[in-house]
Amino acid sequence: MTVMSHLFYQSRQPRPTLDYGKGIYLYDTDGKRYIDGSSGAMVSNIGHSNPRVLDAMKAQMDKATFGYRLHFQTEPSERLAAKTAALMPKGLDRVFFVSGGSEAVESAIKMARQYALTQGQDSRWKVISRHPSYHGSTLGALALTGYDPLTKPFAPMMREMPKIAAPTCYLDTDNLDDDQRGLKYAEMLREEIIAQGPESVLAFIMEPVGGASTGALVAPDSYYARIREICDEFGILLIYDEVMTGAGRTGKFIAAEHWGITPDIIALSKGFAAGYAPLGAMVARGDMVEAVLDAGGFLHGYTYAGNPLACAAGCAVLDEIASQDLVGNSAAMGDLLKARLTGLMDRFPFIGDVRGLGLLLAFELVSDRKTMAPLPKELNAYNRLVDLAYERGLIIYSRRTRGGLEGDHFLVAPPLIVTEAQIDEIMATLTDSLEAMAREMNL
Numbered sequence: 001m002t003v004m005s006h007l008f009y010q011s012r013q014p015r016p017t018l019d020y021g022k023g024i025y026l027y028d029t030d031g032k033r034y035i036d037g038s039s040g041a042m043v044s045n046i047g048h049s050n051p052r053v054l055d056a057m058k059a060q061m062d063k064a065t066f067g068y069r070l071h072f073q074t075e076p077s078e079r080l081a082a083k084t085a086a087l088m089p090k091g092l093d094r095v096f097f098v099s100g101g102s103e104a105v106e107s108a109i110k111m112a113r114q115y116a117l118t119q120g121q122d123s124r125w126k127v128i129s130r131h132p133s134y135h136g137s138t139l140g141a142l143a144l145t146g147y148d149p150l151t152k153p154f155a156p157m158m159r160e161m162p163k164i165a166a167p168t169c170y171l172d173t174d175n176l177d178d179d180q181r182g183l184k185y186a187e188m189l190r191e192e193i194i195a196q197g198p199e200s201v202l203a204f205i206m207e208p209v210g211g212a213s214t215g216a217l218v219a220p221d222s223y224y225a226r227i228r229e230i231c232d233e234f235g236i237l238l239i240y241d242e243v244m245t246g247a248g249r250t251g252k253f254i255a256a257e258h259w260g261i262t263p264d265i266i267a268l269s270k271g272f273a274a275g276y277a278p279l280g281a282m283v284a285r286g287d288m289v290e291a292v293l294d295a296g297g298f299l300h301g302y303t304y305a306g307n308p309l310a311c312a313a314g315c316a317v318l319d320e321i322a323s324q325d326l327v328g329n330s331a332a333m334g335d336l337l338k339a340r341l342t343g344l345m346d347r348f349p350f351i352g353d354v355r356g357l358g359l360l361l362a363f364e365l366v367s368d369r370k371t372m373a374p375l376p377k378e379l380n381a382y383n384r385l386v387d388l389a390y391e392r393g394l395i396i397y398s399r400r401t402r403g404g405l406e407g408d409h410f411l412v413a414p415p416l417i418v419t420e421a422q423i424d425e426i427m428a429t430l431t432d433s434l435e436a437m438a439r440e441m442n443l
């Protein structure tokens with residue numbers, strides 16, 4: 001029987017009805033328990049039903065849930081801006097709140113453009129990004145996104161932006177060492193800037209650790225420093241899309257800290273309010289914001305932006321991350337989980353790569369580990385393994401994408417509160433699911 005509902009999202013596929021969540025677990029209305037092994041879409045960083053956050057939200061609800069930002073400042077939004085700025089690299093001290101990741105990215109590119117105008121750089125408007133990548137679903141963010149199935153249908157409706165290859169070094173067969181590989185991919189930015197005409201290029205945007213698009217792709221260290229140098233050489237703004245990587249997900253508060261990079265603008269969302277409220281932020285250099293305000297103000301905004309309820313939730317989330325040292329736990333449990341996932345390669349020859357940082361981890365399936373040839377598309381492994389795990393009460397997140405080729409990768413990214421015993425539980429269910437898939441597909 002077709003399930004009819006007024007509500008619709010991507011497909012007609014019905015899903016169990018969520019009842020409640022507690023810690024790293026979610027429960028449906030039939031009482032089945034699921035380990036939230038992907039924190040939803042890498043969102044629920046502090047786990048579900050955190051009492052500190054719920055109390056802070058309830059207290060704020062009793063006072064005010066909305067005050068329009070052009071009429072009032074609110075105490076939670078001021079407090080959250082200060083807390084956020086304190087966690088950013090020096091100089092990035094101005095915060096613009098939004099309600100999600102796409103809005104944070106839209107805000108970042110508009111801030112970049114308006115700042116360029118204040119510098120008399122009217123010719124600069126192109127934002128170079130990477131392929132594959134994901135920066136959001138609104139048309140501006142989609143134009144930066146390198147994922148053809150999502151972008152192609154809308155191509156005539158948006159101004160597509162130039163792309164360079166994401167640093168998929170794990171697929172490279174050349175004899176370069178890591179350092180050289182990082183530089184090789186970074187030079188692609190330099191070449192693209194020159195090809196486009198440096199005076200037309202406004203910014204470069206990248207996910208410091210790839211998310212769903214590349215499956216936790218981490219570049220060699222040399223890449224990050226060289227990208228910053230190249231942007232500086234041509235006066236191009238560097239935007240880090242930390243929507244997924246921010247708020248401790250990779251074992252630092254923001255991933256940029258791993259390489260000591262100071263971007264010009266950072267986009268945050270997801271773990272920033274950890275699923276307790278729709279919230280994101282665009283954090284920019286103070287001098288850029290001052291220039292834009294001097295020139296008449298930022299020509300961009302969202303009605304719900306900076307509402308006190310979402311900001312109260314955000315404050316409590318940041319307090320919880322600090323008081324429980326969840327950034328430290330993300331690093332420690334991330335190392336442990338990555339070692340355990342790598343261990344699966346001994347048992348399952350079809351796991352070709354395990355990668356990631358902190359608790360943003362992924363493994364990729366291949367038909368041949370030497371050539372890294374992907375599994376045949378018809379096997380539909382990226383859906384099947386997710387379903388097998390789901391049946392067994394484990395949620396993981398998958399995509400089929402990989403540069404020009406196609407590959408099945410799976411993100412394992414539990415809440416940052418995860419314990420060693422819970423990692424054992426995740427691994428037992430995942431192993432069982434992989435075994436079931438191997439049997440089914442004769443792998």
Ligand code: PLP
Binds near residue numbers: 105243244270
């Ligand atoms: N940027 C990155 C890196 C993301 O991973 C996402 C979402 O997955 C977005 C932007 C878009 O965020 P949202 O879905 O909250 O609009």
